[in-house]
Amino acid sequence: MDPLTHFLDGPRAARAFALSMQMTAPWGITVRDNAALTVLAVTSGQAVVDGALLTEGDVALIRGPEQYEVTDTAASTPTIDIGPGQQCTTVDGHDLREDFRHGVRRWGNAEDGETTLLVGTYARRDEAGGLVARALPRLAVVPREQADHTLVDLLVREISQDNPAAQVVIDRLLDVLVITTIRRWIESSERSTAPTWLTTTDPMVIDALELLHAAPEAPWTVESLARRVNTSRASLAARFRTSVGEPPMAYLTRWRFTLASDLLQTPDTTVAHVARSVGYNNAFSFSTAFKRHLGITPSEFRHHRPLLSNGISEPNMHPTRSAFIPID
Missing domain, CATH: 1.10.10.60 (Homeodomain-like)
Known part of the structure; x- marks a missing residue:
């Protein structure tokens, strides 16, 4: 068994939090949900994650549990706060859960914003796999040219529907997307930052x-x-x-x-x-x-x-x- 197999034999999502986020500029979010690992795919538009610009087709892995910021541009100031348990409020404490809900697993400040993000989180480190949670960098980005868009599309489709056993399918698709993204990251230009x-x-x-x-x-x-x-x-x-x-x-x-x-x-x-x-x-x-x-x-x-x-x-x-x- 090759070393990478041992490394990837870990992600086991269990009722993972996953949604499609629809945003129209200007916007900015501080995420302090304490998640062990977050998958973020830009399906339209662009987003800046802790200063790194992601454009349509890019997929990123964000290693927690430290907080991070997602904004429309590097100059934007976050006005939305996502806390533990995915509690969503304005910075002054106004609850935004109902205001931003737009159907099955769809959320954002607009029903059809110019930026759409697929977001999936592993709440606990044992779900993400301890090896994954400790060996990845804080932010691992796989550019559009190397990302697996088939998996992203499948996950977006499952998230948008309320089919029987949808959560089980979402969990497994999320696991495969994480594993594939790590493999592509290691193969990408970021290879030099991977463990030798x-x-x-x-x-x-x-x-x-x-x-x-x-x-x-x-x-x-x-x-x-x-x-x-x-x-x-x-x-x-x-x-x-x-x-x-x-x-x-x-x-x-x-x-x-x-x-x-x-x-x-x-x-x-x-x-x-x-x-x-x-x-x-x-x-x-x-x-x-x-x-x-x-x-x-x-x-x-x-x-x-x-x-x-x-x-x-x-x-x-x-x-x-x-x-x-x-x-x-």
Whole structure:
């Protein structure tokens, strides 16, 4: 299994918030809904997201939970506020939900504005996939020429109708659109900002990554990994560091705790099960290592999960170590 497959095996929308937004200039919105991930596609007109201009056909992924601004031009000042639970008001608190509602999943300051945006959100980080939520940049834009317009059109059509099981279809289409957009972003001119472990072309390193990802619980050493990819320990270590940016075992440690962090966000998964899944014989040794690397215990991490999904800052991690996935 290639590294990108592991990265993308995450988005699982569950009753995702999705709508078609119709706007006529001038307009500006501050979004502080605390969503883990937002998909925004410009289907007509243009929009500026935190200073980046998006034109018709562009698709963007916005990593939360920090607030961001969407406006018609860079010079526009937001007058609309979207808060937690998709509560929509003016900046002085007037409720706009009914004023801006124009039918099934259609919303905006005009029924037929010159700018139309498709918006879909993953409310919680575990829905978006922890790897996605942590490894993407704040804003990833795929230009019109590389975006998947077929998926966007299908999602727009489903959003505009009230068919049976529409929410299930919207959730699955949104997942596929996110995955496709990430793939196109990695392939695009923005490739240089993607994590090197996703974009490496060294076949030996790809084989090594596949082995580590497929069996993170195995008692790997550099020697055993080198044997599996038919090379010497020194050659693997050198090529792995060049491609990934760190030694194989350092990467494996990070990967294990990234997976563990995701598993801990599932309420019915025990710490002991998580420990075994990432290569620890018992919950005690896993908890000790988890705290050493992340600065808090697994139980404390799990306790903070509701705060993370509601946009409150993550707990303080160890200041000299990356808490999650290795990114450039």
